[in-house]
Amino acid sequence: MTEVHPHEHPGYGDSAPGDEKLDGSGVAQGIGGYLLGLALAGGLTAASFYFAAGHFLWGPGMPSALIALAVAQMGVHLVFFLHITTGPESTNNVLALAFGVLIVFLLLAGTIFIMSSLSHTMPTMDQIMSMQR
């Protein structure tokens, strides 16, 4: 059985996650994509550390800004390093990713909501001690 590379039919078939699109210009295009990804990810990382270290941003807005930067950087990694794209040949990969993101969201939001709600409704240790008297 021969190995058929997905790029033999551009526009058809599925691409493997991580496979780069080397149609035509080849190596230079591949390196260029990674360089662009490195520049974007590096810039977002630098921005995160700069905001966290300095007093550039309004304090209470800091967590949202840092989380937004982190999500943006994860997107950069997915597109430029893992080559998960919105193209038709990547539909299966994107669907799997979307399911993973849903589970991660449910797990994080559910845990944090339930635990903070419990800790909110639970009496403090002093109250428990006074109830036992």
Place this chain on the structure above:
Amino acid sequence: MTAADPPVPFDPYHVGRGQDSDPSRGHGAGGPASKRVIVAYGFWIFLLSDIVMFSAFFAGYAVLSGNTAGGPGARQLFDLHNVAIETACLLLSSFSCGMAAVATEARNKAAFYLMMAVTFVLGAAFITLEVREFAALIAQGDGPSRSAFLSAFFALVGCHGAHVSVGLLWLLTMMAQVFAKGFRPEILRRILCFSLFWHALDIIWVAVFTVVYLLGVHP
């Protein structure tokens, strides 16, 4: 005179799967998908399940991060300079891993060895810095048994570090396999899976340095 073939509608997302006219593999008349696509897709599913496992550690950390039991909190313990160097190491190693993938596409063994070696050195530097940080914390009495916050911290960051260590072993294995067997199809699939694994670890580290270090140190 033969009847002209009916025009094939443009259907890039394969909504009409299974049509006889669909020449793509894995969707009908084109036959099964190539092994490379199937293997990488399966590994992608594994990586997503690994990320789900990490999200449980993150949830645990988020719940426990305030419970310092009278001990030191994130702001007293973490050194952002160390974290910045670790982050730079891991990001650059992700880039050099991508360069190794490009070298693989070009079937250039010398460039592959060089880029994998660079990836290994950067990954080993990351692990060294992390182990030194852990050792310093434990030496000053702030080990995982100090508080629930530190238990969650060591579990989460240590789990990522364990993944990176395993990745380093896998990296050496891939270099040895290319050396011994060359760029055979099954070796190419393993290289693809390895680079997916390595990039996914960098994605998890983005969440770690944001949630644990930057948001922890933030006043």
